[in-house]
Amino acid sequence: MSTVYVSEPIHPQVLREIAAGADLLLGYGPTAVAYESVAYRVDAVMLRSERFPAARIVASPRLKVIARHGAGLDTVDVATALEKGIAVTYCPGGNANAVAEHVFALVLALGRRVVGAHLGLCSQPWPKAKQHLVGQELGGRIMGIVGFGEIGKLVARIARGFSMEVWVHDPFADAAAADEHRVRLTSLDDLLSHAGVVSLHAPLTPITRHMISAERLARMPSHALLINTARSGLIDEAALVDALSQGRIAGAALDVADAEQAGGADVRFGGRPLSDVPNLLLTPHIAGQTDQALLNVGSTAWHDIKSVLAGQAPRFPVRAAPRQ
Template structure:
């Protein structure tokens, strides 16, 4: 019977489905089993978080597939896996709806000043200054999308349903389309700017101090993509100065292997910024999304262990491992 190692907590139903077809070890919970304890007999790894290096692969002589529970594979040495005949896969689109809805959870919370209102009410000051809690309506506002992949397309649909005008900056799209605009125009026109591009050298700090200055006064910035897209020091300054209406971040630059590291207060003084909402990279974490993503990753494992090809490969092993 093949052996599947699961790195981090996933939907319990996916674990049970895996146990129906393979021996399963969990690197979490009671009786957690670290990878090195089973490395000699692991055929597949279902990787939700953490890195997977060439050295780790070398210690797993039977390994045939590393199936990412999610889209990003930057923590996996995919070229090394290809050289070793190991497939690396991901699960595109599995949590797109969840992330898109989180974009609007953050947007609405900021636009209606919900966290401030809640804090004031909890302190017993709910009737003292209602005017300070005046919010905005999204109908008639402009939604700007930096990038238009699976998630961005759903965000656009939701925005239009709310009566928003949608504009997009994305070099991969036909620049002649009426809703596609240059980045400078996107920054200047968007009442809500949502980021949906991968983190690459070209996109690192794409929203920097200069970009923030070009943004429309009072605009809301939402980042559910990657933390490195935003210069957080510059963002904190723009929020303190009142240039932006607010910012919602589900990702931070200090994240390491999908876990949020302690944030030095001089980099992003969260406690001092009432117009900032930060969530711990949970935009894609709904019951429905966890089930969908987990089952997709498990299907990739099943295909490879049966001698077939995965549906969503990230690399291309020249000679896939044969047991």
């Protein structure tokens, strides 16, 4: 029987299926085992956000497949795995709808000051003066989408439902895709200069790291909202704190942050306590965490693990390391 290591919680139905067909080892919960202690006997790994560097790959003599429970590949040393003949798989689109919907949960919560309004009622009587709770409407504004993959396309469709004009920056998108989805292709700087809402959906590479820099934040209109449900490294967090503190943009709502990779009890953002960052709404990487999405993604990852272990081709293999 093959040994499958699951790094973090997945949908219980998928977990039951794995346990019925393999020797299941968990990297979380009361029966958690450290990967390093079992690496010698693991045949397959299913990863959510846990990192899987070259050292783990080299220490895994039986490993045949690394399955990403998601679409991003920046947490896996893909090049080393492929060099050693280990299959790497991913799950394109399985949580795309969930993430796209979360984008607008963040946009509306931020733009309509939902969290502040609720917390205010928790600590004081119903306010007679509400000037501090004046929000923004989306209709007629420009939605700027950076990265036009599965999620970006769904965000564009939802944005049109709010009567927004949609601008897109993606160096790999073409005119045919723009026409099909009724969006305008433009440069990143042009998009940032005009969009009322900017939503990031780009992969994290050395080229895209800190693509939203202090210089680019300065290009954004003062009423703009910045949304990131992709990867934390796309934004220079210290520069974003400065922009928010000085009122250069109206707000930011993020589902990813460098705090995910940091220890300690206090969540800090851009070097500051989270409570000190004005006009920032942060959620703990839950955009893709709906019951439907977890089932979709988990089932896809397990299907490809089973295929590789049976000597068959997976549905969603990674054929080369991510572009640098």
